[in-house]
Amino acid sequence: MSDEKNDKPIVLCVDDDRLVLRSLRRLLVRELSAAVAVELADSGERALAIIREGAEAGRPVAVMVCDMVMPGMSGGQLINIVNEEFPDVRSVLLTGQAGYQSIIDVINKSRLYRFVAKPWDNDDLVMTIREAVASWQQQRTIERQNLHLQQLNWQLEQRVRQRTAELERLSSELDEKNRELIRQAGVRKRLFANISHDLRTPLTAVLGYLEGMIGGVIEGEAERDKYLRLMFGRLKSLEKLISQLFEIARLESGSMPLNMQQVDLAGWCSEMVARYREDCLARGIEFDYGCQLTEGDVGRLLVRIDAVQWERVLNNLMDNAIGHTASGGRIELRLVGEKRRVVMMLGDSGCGIPQADRDKIFEWMWRGDRARTWRGGQSSGLGLAIAREIIEMHGGTVDVTSEVGRGTTFSVSIPRVTE
Ligand SMILES: Nc1ncnc2c1ncn2[C@@H]1O[C@H](COP(=O)(O)OP(=O)(O)OP(=O)(O)O)[C@@H](O)[C@H]1O
Numbered sequence: 001m002s003d004e005k006n007d008k009p010i011v012l013c014v015d016d017d018r019l020v021l022r023s024l025r026r027l028l029v030r031e032l033s034a035a036v037a038v039e040l041a042d043s044g045e046r047a048l049a050i051i052r053e054g055a056e057a058g059r060p061v062a063v064m065v066c067d068m069v070m071p072g073m074s075g076g077q078l079i080n081i082v083n084e085e086f087p088d089v090r091s092v093l094l095t096g097q098a099g100y101q102s103i104i105d106v107i108n109k110s111r112l113y114r115f116v117a118k119p120w121d122n123d124d125l126v127m128t129i130r131e132a133v134a135s136w137q138q139q140r141t142i143e144r145q146n147l148h149l150q151q152l153n154w155q156l157e158q159r160v161r162q163r164t165a166e167l168e169r170l171s172s173e174l175d176e177k178n179r180e181l182i183r184q185a186g187v188r189k190r191l192f193a194n195i196s197h198d199l200r201t202p203l204t205a206v207l208g209y210l211e212g213m214i215g216g217v218i219e220g221e222a223e224r225d226k227y228l229r230l231m232f233g234r235l236k237s238l239e240k241l242i243s244q245l246f247e248i249a250r251l252e253s254g255s256m257p258l259n260m261q262q263v264d265l266a267g268w269c270s271e272m273v274a275r276y277r278e279d280c281l282a283r284g285i286e287f288d289y290g291c292q293l294t295e296g297d298v299g300r301l302l303v304r305i306d307a308v309q310w311e312r313v314l315n316n317l318m319d320n321a322i323g324h325t326a327s328g329g330r331i332e333l334r335l336v337g338e339k340r341r342v343v344m345m346l347g348d349s350g351c352g353i354p355q356a357d358r359d360k361i362f363e364w365m366w367r368g369d370r371a372r373t374w375r376g377g378q379s380s381g382l383g384l385a386i387a388r389e390i391i392e393m394h395g396g397t398v399d400v401t402s403e404v405g406r407g408t409t410f411s412v413s414i415p416r417v418t419e
């Protein structure tokens with residue numbers, strides 16, 4: 001191959017007659033050197049080597065002008081092989097004294113771009129080669145564009161696949177949110193129904209008692225005293241409900257500022273338990289407190305809490321535990337220090353919570369059947385909802401495990417401050 005370093009398409013001339021080769025080169029260099037690079041081969045074998053080397057080096061042969069009759073590999077054989085290996089190469093067959101039949105054979109068996117009789121007409125040959133090069137270039141452009149289109153198509157398909165997956169994810173998120181909104185709407189509906197019911201019930205009772213007193217139906221010191229006490233009880237529960245509702249409103253609107261302080265939860269709990277122990281003893285319930293530290297702990301479980309709000313959490317959980325545990329039962333408060341969190345567990349040996357109710361107990365104003373009649377109807381189903389809201393404001397979580405007839409354990413977990 002010549003040293004000519006350019007990316008012009010190569011026109012390869014193949015002839016065993018060096019004179020023919022030379023005149024071909026002269027003609028093509030003169031007429032086409034701006035557009036093509038000319039290579040010469042004096043045999044079919046040499047021509048094949050040039051085409052193969054060119055293909056490997058990224059300088060493909062565009063047009064092969066080849067003599068028909070050559071010793072060794074004939075023009076027809078060469079074109080056949082080139083057609084097989086390099087179907088893009090345009091082959092122009094030059095024929096001199098070749099017999100009619102052998103030309104027909106080549107035309108029938110090979111893909112020939114043109115066939116030109118020797119001696120050729122210069123203008124005709126130049127034009128033929130120019131057209132062959134143009135046709136080769138056109139095909140290359142189309143192939144390149146095809147490849148580009150295929151790549152674009154593939155990228156597009158990828159994008160569509162990604163977007164579809166994204167849309168599916170978003171759609172299932174939306175479905176989930178929708179379900180949650182519907183559930184919350186139901187919770188709110190029940191909340192308002194319960195609030196009006198719980199506000200009206202004690203008021204109606206108190207109004208009834210007062211009517212009885214004013215109308216003289218309730219007479220005598222003892223009777224009056226009895227109804228005054230009943231009214232007091234009713235109004236107390238009303239006061240509790242109203243203050244809980246206020247608390248919820250503040251919690252929900254996020255307008256309750258937390259007075260966060262670093263507190264050793266172990267020390268804080270051991271101060272609280274004295275009171276709980278008394279409450280339990282008064283109801284014949286055994287109370288136990290324990291603090292479990294992990295290896296390397298220095299006996300302190302530091303957390304950041306608003307101690308007043310945290311007391312509310314523990315009070316609500318204790319209140320429930322005591323309320324659902326019969327005399328002779330047992331309540332246990334346990335603190336566990338983990339690497340990054342502190343877990344506060346309150347377990348009771350009470351009546352337990354049916355599986356179906358476990359998701360509902362944290363909803364505003366949801367209360368179990370037992371709680372409706374418990375403590376003269378003073379339960380409003382707000383204690384756990386308030387507790388959970390406060391726990392979450394502290395970056396914590398609350399879980400419940402329970403077995404009907406055996407007891408319930410609430411586990412509250414909050415981030416631990418590392419010392
Ligand atoms: N330790 C427990 N054992 C069994 N059931 C419980 C326990 N704690 C809560 N529950 C159930 O969960 C319901 C909701 O509890 P929550 O503390 O929110 O409301 P409440 O105790 O009924 O009323 P409030 O706390 O507002 O006075 C209770 O009514 C009860 O059915």
Ligand SMILES: [Mg+2]
Nearest residue numbers: 319320383384
């Ligand atoms: Mg409660």
